[in-house]
Amino acid sequence: MKANGFPEYDTPTKHGKNVVVFGGGNVAMDAVRTAKRLGAERAVIAYRRTEDEMPARKAELHHAKAEGVEVMPLVSPLEFVAGEDGNVCAVRVQKMELGAPDDSGRRRPVPIEGAIEEIPCDVAISAIGTNANPFAKLIGGMELNKWGYIEADENGQTSNPKIWAGGDIVTGAATVILAMGAGKKAAAAMTAALTGKGE
Numbered sequence: 001m002k003a004n005g006f007p008e009y010d011t012p013t014k015h016g017k018n019v020v021v022f023g024g025g026n027v028a029m030d031a032v033r034t035a036k037r038l039g040a041e042r043a044v045i046a047y048r049r050t051e052d053e054m055p056a057r058k059a060e061l062h063h064a065k066a067e068g069v070e071v072m073p074l075v076s077p078l079e080f081v082a083g084e085d086g087n088v089c090a091v092r093v094q095k096m097e098l099g100a101p102d103d104s105g106r107r108r109p110v111p112i113e114g115a116i117e118e119i120p121c122d123v124a125i126s127a128i129g130t131n132a133n134p135f136a137k138l139i140g141g142m143e144l145n146k147w148g149y150i151e152a153d154e155n156g157q158t159s160n161p162k163i164w165a166g167g168d169i170v171t172g173a174a175t176v177i178l179a180m181g182a183g184k185k186a187a188a189a190m191t192a193a194l195t196g197k198g199e
Contacts, residue, residue, distance in 0.1 A: 013038075016123030020044045020091055022077050023127035024054035029061065031125050032069050043069045044119070048076040048096050048109040074098075076109065078116065080124050090120045130173040139163075147172065156186030164190055 002009040019035040021028050024047035036043040045064065047054055050073045054061060065071065075093040083089030095115035098107035132148035143151040143159040149172055156164040166182025168174060191197075 014123055015039050016121070018042045018121045019123040019125065020046055020072075020119055020121045021125045021127055022046050022091075023129075024049065024056055025127065026056045026060055028125075028127035029056045029064050031127050033060075033064050033067055035123065035125075036064075036067050036069055040123075044072050044121075045069055046072040046075045046077070046091075046093060046119075048074065049098065049106065050074060053098075053106050072119075074109065075117070076111070077124075077126070077128075081118065088121060088124050090118045091124050092116060092118050130168065132172075133169060136165075136169060154185070155189035156182055157189060161193075 006013075015038045016035060017040055019032065019040045019042070021032040021035065021044065023031075024045070028045055028047075032043050032045045051061065051071055061071070072093075074096045076096055077091055078094050079092040080088050081090040081092060093116070095112045095117060096109040097112055099110035100108055102108040132144075134148070136142060136144055136150050137148060141160045142163055142165075145151055150158055150165040150170050152158050152165045152170045156166045156170070158165050164186040166186045167179030170182065171178065
C-alpha cells in the first residue's frame with residue numbers, strides 16, 4: 001500500500017526503536033515480535049501477571065524471547081506520556097503483585113502501593129483484551145447483544161437490511177480465518193441482494 005512512501009502516500013507504518021506492548025495474549029506477541037522484526041532496538045511485552053499466567057501460546061513466548069523481546073511481568077499501564085512533539089515518549093506503569101485467585105481461577109493482580117515506574121518508548125501498543133468497538137452502537141439501527149456485538153445471521157445480515165457484519169464484531173474474539181470466511185459469506189449475500197439473484 002506504499003506505506004514506505006509516506007508522506008507522499010497516506011498509509012504510514014510507524015517503526016519505533018523503543019516499543020512497549022501491553023498484553024499477554026497472542027495478539028500482543030504478534031505486535032511485539034513484528035516491532036522487533038521492523039527494527040526496534042528494544043521491544044518489551046508488559047503484562048499485569050507473570051509469564052506463567054500469560055494466555056499466549058507458550059511457543060509464541062519462547063520464540064519472542066529468542067528474537068530478543070524483553071518480558072516485563074507484573075506491570076499495568078497507567079498513562080501514556082507525551083513528549084514536546086505530542087508523540088508518546090514514555091509509559092507510566094503500576095507495579096503489581098499476585099493476590100487471591102479471581103473467578104477464572106487465575107491469581108488476581110493487585111497494585112503495589114506507590115510502586116510506579118516510567119518506561120521510555122517511542123511506540124506504545126495496547127493489546128489488552130477485546131471488547132466490542134462502540135461504532136456499532138453509534139451507527140444504530142442494528143440489534144446488538146448484551147456485550148455490544150452485532151447480531152447477524154449465518155450470512156452476516158444484520159437487523160438493518162442495508163448492513164452486513166462479520167468477524168469479531170459479531171462473534172467476539174476469534175480467528176482471522178473465521179473473520180475472512182464471514183466476509184466471503186457476507187460478500188456473496190450482498191451481491192445476491194444487490195443483483196436480486198438471491199430471491
